[in-house]
Amino acid sequence: MEEMKSEVRTLQKVGSSLALYLPKEWCEVNNISKGSKVTVRYTDDLLCIDVEEVGRMRSKSIVFDITSIPEDELKYLITSFYIIGYERVKLISAKKISLMLRRLILSVLRYTPKYTVIEEGENYMIIGEIGGVEDILEALKREFNSVATVFKYTMEAFESDPTALSDYYESINELDDDVDRAQVEVERSAYKLVEKPLANMERVKYIISAAVISTLLERLSDHLVLLVKEASEGFPSSGKVLTYLQEAHKVYKALFDVVERVMRGEYDASKISPTLSSLIHIIERKRSVRENISKTIYEKGYELVTYHIIRIYGIIADIAEVLVNLLTSLYMNKNL
Secondary structure, three states: OOOOOOOOOOOOOEEEEEEOOOOOHHHHHHOOOOOOOOOEEOOOOOEEEEEEEHHHOOOEEEEEEEEOOHHHHHHHHHHHHHHHHHOOEEEEEEOOOOHHHHHHHHHHHOOOOOEEEEEEOOOEEEEOOOOOOOHHHHHHHHHHHHHHHHHHHHHHHHHHHHHHHHHHHHHHHHEEEEEEEEHHHHHHHHHHHHOOOOOOHHHHHHHHHHHHHHHHHHHHHHHHHHHHHHHOOOOOHHHHHHHHHHHHHHHHHHHHHHHHHHHHOOOOOOHHHHHHHHHHHHHHHHHHHHHHHHOOOOOOOHHHHHHHHHHHHHHHHHHHHHHHHHHHHHHHHHOO
């Protein structure tokens, strides 16, 4: 994030209006001149001039030497560039980029869906994005949908013959990759949004909440996958597991509806109170659900099955708690 600069400037009288001269350096950096259009955002005591709305956002790019970077670290490096918000990355090497290394880089792009190979030569590759910044809500919605798919096939696995659980595990584990990719998109969108100067505090709360929920969704998906893996080792009570999964899935779908409406700002004060009550009920049931699962599903030698089911409902309750905090904050702001 660029350093925020400040200085005191004197307002000038121009006709019947007040005029403020913009810093010359800032105008040059943003290619602003007479006749340029900008967006003015303001509150009672704050004013911000934004050039991004008129298509003047500067490209964020980097050149990085990968000559001495181990191949197993390259995946994390490129993913980090993507999350942080670099729109163009030039990877250079003192050596010729081998076919194997090129394949590795291309495989990493599966986790960075807006990146593609723009240009390449014997010892360099330029990767970057095509298109604009994705809205964090759409990214979070995709992650919710990806987890919903994992949920769906996890329940289907427990509805099937217990001997088929191992086959389902392989497929569900692959679906979990989609959740991981969606989480990267949420993180990336969050980074891009918080880089905007003088962000509205309510907007900041949305960004933080979305990032926390995204992390919880990724953990939820992991527990669903691991539940199938552990149960595939001959767990004898698949029907009981299915009952709790169906209950958790029902709550999960209700939470997604709340998340979507909250993030879109569709709640007024009259709707917040009953929604808060529903969310608090989910949170308060966390302990009783844990106790019931421990009593009804526990099987010696399959303790991890019980653990994963408990965590699945627990994480859903944690998402509800994030929403309670956000809704409470919005409710207080609307009633000050």
